[in-house]
Amino acid sequence: xTVYWRxxxxxxxxxxxxxxxxxxxxxxxxxxxxAMSSNFDxxxxxxxxxxxxxxxxxxxxxxxxxxxxxxxxxxLFSGIVILFDKNWGLMRxxxxxxxxxNHIIVGIAMSGVTKSxxxxxxxxxxxxxxxxxxxxxxxxxxxxxxxLGVLAFVAMFALGFLFLSAAIAISMESPEGLQGVMTLLxxxxxxxxxxxxxxxxxxxxxxxxxxxxxxxxxxxxxxYFAIGPDFYALGKHYEFTQADILLSFLGLIIFSAIMFALxxxxxRRAVVT
Amino acid sequence: MEGPGPGNDGAIxxxxxxxxxxxxxxxxxxxxxxxxxGEIFSFLGPNGAGKSTAIxxxxxxxxxxKGKATIAGYDVxxxxxxxxxxxGIVFQDITLDRDMTVWELLEFHGRLxxxxxxxxxxxxxxxLKLVELEAKRDELSKRLxxxxxxxxxxxxxxxxxxxxxxxxxxxxxxxxxxRMRMWEYIKGVNREGTTIFLTTHYMDEADQLSDRIxxxxxxxxxxxxxxxxxxxxxGRDLIYLDTDNNENATKLLEQMPxxxxxxxxxxxxxxxxxxxxxxxxPGIIDTLRKAGIGISTINLKKxxxxxxxVFYTGRELRDEGQAxxxxxxxxxxx
Numbered sequence: 001x002t003v004y005w006r007x008x009x010x011x012x013x014x015x016x017x018x019x020x021x022x023x024x025x026x027x028x029x030x031x032x033x034x035a036m037s038s039n040f041d042x043x044x045x046x047x048x049x050x051x052x053x054x055x056x057x058x059x060x061x062x063x064x065x066x067x068x069x070x071x072x073x074x075x076l077f078s079g080i081v082i083l084f085d086k087n088w089g090l091m092r093x094x095x096x097x098x099x100x101x102n103h104i105i106v107g108i109a110m111s112g113v114t115k116s117x118x119x120x121x122x123x124x125x126x127x128x129x130x131x132x133x134x135x136x137x138x139x140x141x142x143x144x145x146x147x148l149g150v151l152a153f154v155a156m157f158a159l160g161f162l163f164l165s166a167a168i169a170i171s172m173e174s175p176e177g178l179q180g181v182m183t184l185l186x187x188x189x190x191x192x193x194x195x196x197x198x199x200x201x202x203x204x205x206x207x208x209x210x211x212x213x214x215x216x217x218x219x220x221x222x223x224y225f226a227i228g229p230d231f232y233a234l235g236k237h238y239e240f241t242q243a244d245i246l247l248s249f250l251g252l253i254i255f256s257a258i259m260f261a262l263x264x265x266x267x268r269r270a271v272v273t
Numbered sequence: 274m275e276g277p278g279p280g281n282d283g284a285i286x287x288x289x290x291x292x293x294x295x296x297x298x299x300x301x302x303x304x305x306x307x308x309x310x311g312e313i314f315s316f317l318g319p320n321g322a323g324k325s326t327a328i329x330x331x332x333x334x335x336x337x338x339k340g341k342a343t344i345a346g347y348d349v350x351x352x353x354x355x356x357x358x359x360x361g362i363v364f365q366d367i368t369l370d371r372d373m374t375v376w377e378l379l380e381f382h383g384r385l386x387x388x389x390x391x392x393x394x395x396x397x398x399x400x401l402k403l404v405e406l407e408a409k410r411d412e413l414s415k416r417l418x419x420x421x422x423x424x425x426x427x428x429x430x431x432x433x434x435x436x437x438x439x440x441x442x443x444x445x446x447x448x449x450x451x452r453m454r455m456w457e458y459i460k461g462v463n464r465e466g467t468t469i470f471l472t473t474h475y476m477d478e479a480d481q482l483s484d485r486i487x488x489x490x491x492x493x494x495x496x497x498x499x500x501x502x503x504x505x506x507x508g509r510d511l512i513y514l515d516t517d518n519n520e521n522a523t524k525l526l527e528q529m530p531x532x533x534x535x536x537x538x539x540x541x542x543x544x545x546x547x548x549x550x551x552x553x554x555p556g557i558i559d560t561l562r563k564a565g566i567g568i569s570t571i572n573l574k575k576x577x578x579x580x581x582x583v584f585y586t587g588r589e590l591r592d593e594g595q596a597x598x599x600x601x602x603x604x605x606x607x
Contacts, residue, residue: 009373089364089367090368096333097386098357098385098386
């Protein structure tokens with residue numbers, strides 16, 4: 001709780017960081033999203049969608065991907081705080097206190113999830129403002145349910161990467177090194193997923209990797225809750241059953257659990273003096 | 274006495290045969306000592322002597338490899354949680370979050386130690402007053418001066434009313450005036466009943482503050498005692514001599530009854546004398562003159578911690594903020 005409180009003070013204190021972290025996904029959506037969707041939607045205009053099916057524009061499609069991307073970046077890079085705390089000796093105050101080390105991990109995780117929530121909500125609101133069809137045609141109850149669903153997925157996914165990030169950060173010495181590792185990680189995770197495009201047309205090997213990518217699981221969840229269980233995008237039919245979504249969520253839970261174990265193990269061994 | 278708490282002899286810290294190695298390097302090599310309740314106890318030693326390693330073991334940041342240590346009756350290995358609750362720490366380098374305010378930093382610390390809200394808030398006010406930072410309550414810590422940061426850290430260390438306050442090099446990098454004020458704060462805290470464990474490599478700091486000092490070097494305690502006891506081991510006065518024939522001079526002076534011990538440091542002879550040095554001096558000068566040995570400089574002073582340190586460690590330490598050797602004509606008692 002205490003660690004969470006402190007992290008939140010810091011999150012809101014750095015006004016520039018706060019604003020940029022909120023603005024960045026919005027800009028992605030605004031520039032990349034609108035640019036790409038104007039192209040894709042023109043290309044797709046000729047592709048027939050079956051009678052009575054629900055088709056969504058590219059902006060809506062990739063909006064889900066942007067939420068996921070933002071969550072990924074925020075979570076992974078949150079480890080840097082731990083590294084700075086460690087290198088500047090701030091960590092010692094906490095490690096020498098009676099606070100259980102697991103609480104440190106939990107505190108960091110909770111503040112990370114909070115940040116991701118704020119970002120996800122902002123992207124959804126902004127997306128709707130510039131024309132993404134999130135929650136289109138939903139009743140208020142469905143919207144509320146949809147938002148909760150999206151946030152549940154975001155939370156589980158963010159936890160996994162926060163733990164991973166914390167585990168790496170506590171084991172590393174230099175912020176530059178950490179930055180390098182994180183950048184290396186984000187690349188495949190982001191692009192080998194269905195964030196920006198369908199994965200069905202990928203070569204077999206890449207397709208399998210993508211299917212087991214937590215990012216893909218997250219995006220499936222977001223699309224299910226924000227767009228609906230059955231829609232067409234980029235000329236492809238998307239259909240999620242409840243079992244699919246449950247399976248994706250289960251996958252994220254397992255992923256987060258493994259990452260928690262990893263972080264727990266690294267923190268127990270951490271000697272910071 | 275039943276259960277935890279200081280033992281019958283009033284010891285609040287008890288360390289037996291503590292050893293700690295990093296790989297093949299023995300940083301702490303079998304030290305034993307006790308700290309009595311209510312005293313200011315210091316570890317005096319050069320950088321790298323093992324002071325910080327020892328302190329890190331006591332505050333449970335480093336795991337104990339060999340030996341036994343208890344604080345307030347709690348074992349640092351098996352009851353580390355209780356130890357953590359009983360102590361306050363001021364680390365060697367500043368460990369304040371630059372982007373939090375004075376008040377937030379204290380509040381954060383109180384929360385870390387699970388203090389109830391009311392007690393926490395009251396304690397913050399008390400401490401801000403004690404360290405005279407009331408006006409800075411909402412200032413970000415990065416905007417505080419070095420001395421203020423230190424004071425804030427001391428306040429933080431005292432938040433939980435610890436039984437023992439650990440201060441690792443509390444005045445490192447501070448200007449002489451600020452150091453003096455820090456000493457006053459530390460003494461004040463001690464007067465209120467907190468036992469203080471201090472490490473320092475400043476001779477004058479150890480001398481001024483401590484009730485008892487252990488000189489530590491190469492991971493071992495070389496000598497321990499009150500500042501007076503330590504200085505008295507070197508006799509009453511020290512005479513530094515520089516002659517044109519040190520070898521012969523040493524031989525001659527060794528035979529003088531008032532000379533207790535004689536050593537050479539560089540090209541100087543150091544005499545420890547039992548009597549008032551000013552009365553011994555004429556005899557020394559006479560003896561040397563008769564033997565035809567020329568004296569180029571002669572200096573007499575009371576033994577300082579500096580001399581004690583150099584004598585026992587064989588190391589000359591020239592650190593900033595150290596009191597210069599007092600010339601004989603200023604030798605009025607302190």
